Amino acid sequence: MEAIVYEEFGGPEVLRLARVDDVHAGPGQIRVAVRAAGVNPVDYKIRNGWMEAAFPTPLPATPGSEFAGVVDETGGGVTEFAVGDEVLGRSATGAYAEYVLADVGAVARKPEGLGWPEAAALPVATATAARVLDELAVSAGETLLVHGASGAVGSAAVQLAAARGATVVGTASPANHDYLRVLGAVPVAYGDGLVGRVREAAPQGVDAVFDVAGKGVLADSVELRDGTPERISTIADPDAARHGVAFSAGGGTSPDEGRQLGGYAQSAAVGGLRIPVEQTFPLGAAARAQQLSEAGHVRGKLVLLPGEH
Numbered sequence: 001m002e003a004i005v006y007e008e009f010g011g012p013e014v015l016r017l018a019r020v021d022d023v024h025a026g027p028g029q030i031r032v033a034v035r036a037a038g039v040n041p042v043d044y045k046i047r048n049g050w051m052e053a054a055f056p057t058p059l060p061a062t063p064g065s066e067f068a069g070v071v072d073e074t075g076g077g078v079t080e081f082a083v084g085d086e087v088l089g090r091s092a093t094g095a096y097a098e099y100v101l102a103d104v105g106a107v108a109r110k111p112e113g114l115g116w117p118e119a120a121a122l123p124v125a126t127a128t129a130a131r132v133l134d135e136l137a138v139s140a141g142e143t144l145l146v147h148g149a150s151g152a153v154g155s156a157a158v159q160l161a162a163a164r165g166a167t168v169v170g171t172a173s174p175a176n177h178d179y180l181r182v183l184g185a186v187p188v189a190y191g192d193g194l195v196g197r198v199r200e201a202a203p204q205g206v207d208a209v210f211d212v213a214g215k216g217v218l219a220d221s222v223e224l225r226d227g228t229p230e231r232i233s234t235i236a237d238p239d240a241a242r243h244g245v246a247f248s249a250g251g252g253t254s255p256d257e258g259r260q261l262g263g264y265a266q267s268a269a270v271g272g273l274r275i276p277v278e279q280t281f282p283l284g285a286a287a288r289a290q291q292l293s294e295a296g297h298v299r300g301k302l303v304l305l306p307g308e309h
């Protein structure tokens with residue numbers, strides 16, 4: 001099969017399209033012919049060799065951890081899915097490829113009304129946002145501050161928190177403020193003077209903080225929480241411990257992941273939940289997609305389309 005591979009850690013130039021051995025579904029797994037694969041910041045972080053402590057990566061490696069596609073092989077004991085089913089999920093093997101393996105617990109059926117790129121944009125963003133909102137115990141009537149609200153995880157966090165009945169204040173550059181209003185957040189610009197702007201936007205105070213962006217806002221976040229690091233969580237700032245703030249690492253699969261993902265997919269199919277796809281690329285342009293991801297200003301998701309050339 002065709003896949004993007006890299007044999008050494010480094011910049012986007014280490015990525016190349018190659019022919020690799022086919023993968024086959026093991027017990028509890030399905031093999032999926034990939035129609036679309038989401039691009040995540042962790043993909044370039046791993047490729048750069050920055051994540052070896054958390055995710056040791058044997059080389060050669062294929063990036064990618066989420067997909068939408070068609071089941072074309074089922075492993076032993078699999079009763080949930082059959083060949084020909086259209087699905088989306090988190091992958092057990094690199095998703096920048098023609099075929100991917102996935103554990104059935106991390107997969108859901110793709111509703112007919114949901115496009116392939118839009119489906120591939122959902123699994124990581126929704127699972128991450130839902131996990132952290134649960135960890136922060138965000139509930140109706142509370143005010144949540146989301147740093148980095150216009151990216152993929154931020155977009156999901158804003159909408160899922162608003163759906164819980166929370167008031168959401170979200171940071172982004174001014175160009176994304178109308179977008180945040182549509183998602184249901186009060187927009188605030190990041191940068192100098194952030195604390196004052198958040199206080200103005202949320203005079204009632206901030207009950208919890210979800211730092212998606214990881215760009216050095218934990219001291220400001222503690223100040224906005226009246227000096228306590230409680231109910232602040234970051235998924236991207238390596239300085240969390242220094243501020244006494246929780247780092248939510250993820251990595252595991254919750255038993256309910258597939259069912260939850262199915263619900264998000266149903267909502268996205270009818271225009272409820274929105275993780276917009278900013279741009280799609282053929283598989284061979286994975287390096288260009290990762291470069292854009294690494295530049296740090298994607299609204300929603302970048303998606304690779306293995307069937308396109």
Ligand SMILES: NC(=O)c1ccc[n+]([C@@H]2O[C@H](COP(=O)([O-])OP(=O)(O)OC[C@H]3O[C@@H](n4cnc5c(N)ncnc54)[C@H](OP(=O)(O)O)[C@@H]3O)[C@@H](O)[C@H]2O)c1
Pocket residue numbers: 040041042045124128147148149150151152153154171172173174175176190212213214215235236248249250251293296297298299300301
């Ligand atoms: N620990 C975990 O479980 C986990 C899971 C998923 C992701 N992550 C990490 O979470 C981070 C976000 O992931 P993602 O997929 O949402 O990324 P993304 O979609 O690439 O995020 C891009 C967004 O970040 C915003 N941004 C850039 N600089 C910012 C700043 N200084 N303050 C606030 N927002 C800023 C941009 O808004 P503007 O264009 O308006 O500047 C853009 O919309 C990444 O570091 C990723 O590795 C961790």
